[in-house]
């Protein structure tokens with residue numbers, strides 16, 4: 001299926017501006033197909049993998065079909081979970097940001113009715129809700145659907161799985177005959193086909209093959225491992241690839257808790273989600289994960305539903321998923337929006353038969369890899385360090401230190417020995433430091449209180465030279481951060497955080513001055529704006545970062 005520019009799909013100038021502001025460069029295949037059909041008023045059945053951009057595929061035509069002069073509900077979106085309703089409402093808000101008169105509201109169980117009454121009475125045109133709460137409001141007369149033009153079922157298969165079938169039918173029966181129906185589902189089991197037959201009229205079927213989207217973007221491998229060595233191999237792979245943002249799936253709550261304990265004790269910044277975790281806590285964890293306040297989320301399939309995150313580097317199947325469909329759901333979270341991702345699956349013992357049948361029936365493209373030895377991990381790290389050193393020499397990204405070198409040469413040291421000593425010092429510095437005590441928001445009493453900063457794991461080019469400041473280098477601007485020695489922050493922490501969050505090479509960071517409770521970090525001029533914007537609100541040690549450009553001369 002092809003992709004096209006949004007400008008060729010029949011959208012209004014305001015909406016195109018909003019799409020542009022969201023940074024979408026071209027419409028995804030499902031969007032390319034669904035938007036023109038939606039605008040034309042056709043019923044649509046859309047089927048495509050997680051992460052393929054279904055939200056905008058239905059939100060954009062729905063927004064265009066709203067008559068903003070009328071203050072009545074014209075679009076109703078049904079979603080399986082509260083998280084999803086909130087996310088979809090947010091996306092509507094962003095995509096309609098240049099249509100000032102358009103209002104949307106999420107309604108879901110657990111939130112006070114009072115607040116929802118007020119929004120509904122204020123004349124919203126778009127309601128995004130979970131089936132139960134939508135039915136409640138219909139029964140109370142606070143949600144009137146006489147003026148409804150478009151009804152959307154998002155993740156219809158999951159709504160059926162969650163037992164919403166009767167509610168959905170009740171709602172669909174109550175809406176005007178003339179409405180348009182947009183129907184989205186990752187899979188098409190029989191129950192869904194029945195609903196489609198009953199409640200849509202001559203729908204256009206749009207199906208985007210999952211393989212075409214997933215295969216080129218997600219590198220999928222599996223390792224045959226002994227059950228007892230899974231943890232060891234997991235950490236080895238994380239260190240080898242220097243992963244910093246991913247989800248680790250386990251099959252049970254107990255496994256999630258255990259792995260969380262183990263990884264935490266080994267100094268990885270992790271948190272967990274499973275069915276026994278309270279809703280309030282879940283929301284907090286998901287929020288923190290989206291902000292990248294920790295590196296790895298450990299979760300069960302159910303708990304991770306409705307979690308929408310971008311740019312995962314890796315999905316680990318620490319335990320094998322139940323079937324090919326769950327597998328596809330899990331790995332759909334990595335390699336999104338054209339970026340490469342990795343899916344790594346562990347199988348132990350007889351599980352290999354299960355995996356082989358999944359590969360066969362779901363036509364998965366997973367290749368077998370050999371577990372890397374510890375020596376190979378060390379070697380890979382060494383290679384990465386060599387590459388950085390070579391790139392620094394190549395780009396001449398360093399200040400000359402002739403005086404110091406001359407002094408050493410005069411004392412009779414060979415230049416190769418001087419270089420070796422420097423490398424030794426640098427690599428020693430990059431080695432995982434002794435874990436320092438650090439406050440941790442969720443730490444229960446049984447958990448060891450130490451955590452290792454994500455940045456401390458791999459060697460970082462933070463030699464003493466870059467810290468000894470002798471005035472600002474040209475091409476760099478000082479940015480102040482509200483962390484310093486008092487927060488036990490090291491230059492490696494800062495460089496790691498900045499490079500990790502922005503995904504820019506560590507070389508954009510110049511000299512670093514650590515003070516008691518703040519620090520000044522030199523950032524290459526062209527990246528200053530991005531660093532300030534992206535680091536704001538990110539956690540480092542106990543602090544929420546508030547970066548600010550230091551006024552020239554004010555350093």
Ligand code: ADP
Nearest residue numbers: 024025026027028050051052053054055056337
């Ligand atoms: P789905 O509902 O199919 O799982 P989403 O609508 O949640 O997918 O979209 C997944 C991610 O891709 C979101 O972060 C969204 O903002 C982003 N996205 C959607 N459309 C585009 C596009 N055309 N270009 C780039 N990113 C997009």
Ligand code: MG
Nearest residue numbers: 054055154155
């Ligand atoms: Mg979706």
